[in-house]
Amino acid sequence: MKYPILVILIVGIAAIVAAGCTATSPANPQNVTATIPAIVTVGIQPDITRYTVLMSSAPGIGLSPTITGLVPAGNLTTVWTTDYGHFLIWQAPDYTVQDAGSSVTTNGTKVYWTYPGTNAGVSRPPVHITLTVIDAATNTTLGQAEQTIGWGANDTAVIG
Numbered sequence: 001m002k003y004p005i006l007v008i009l010i011v012g013i014a015a016i017v018a019a020g021c022t023a024t025s026p027a028n029p030q031n032v033t034a035t036i037p038a039i040v041t042v043g044i045q046p047d048i049t050r051y052t053v054l055m056s057s058a059p060g061i062g063l064s065p066t067i068t069g070l071v072p073a074g075n076l077t078t079v080w081t082t083d084y085g086h087f088l089i090w091q092a093p094d095y096t097v098q099d100a101g102s103s104v105t106t107n108g109t110k111v112y113w114t115y116p117g118t119n120a121g122v123s124r125p126p127v128h129i130t131l132t133v134i135d136a137a138t139n140t141t142l143g144q145a146e147q148t149i150g151w152g153a154n155d156t157a158v159i160g
Helices: 004-020
Strands: 040-046 061-069 076-082 086-089 098-101 103-106 111-114 127-135 140-152 156-159
Touching: 040 127, 061 076, 061 127, 061 140, 076 086, 086 103, 098 103
Parallel strands: 040 140
Antiparallel strands: 040 061, 061 111, 076 103, 076 127, 086 098, 086 111, 127 140, 140 156
């Protein structure tokens, strides 16, 4: 061999380059999953924390959507669902209570949740209320929140 140092140098460089190119993905020694921070934060704000159908001061527990972050311009759609009870709409100008069922779509307005007053004293299930916020222009879900309602004495719904 005429140029042994040159051959050793070329083989060494090739080995270094090859060693650096063998990994197919970056190492993750702590097994950490990268997450993208949420652009929009969604919450449910109750007006009161305790409610019974015997109360005359409110038709139910008032629930308002709280939406913060980079909210797109235009109309937002809010979809409320519950697995027990139902929603009511009660707003200006006439403040007539309207039954909206167990799922209602609004434009971000407050809804009221209530339950059947029959069968007082019967054990009731925990209630799950879900709020989904959708960008009406793109039909993209921006965020979701859930609130649970439990039960106290005398058929009192307790939230928060």
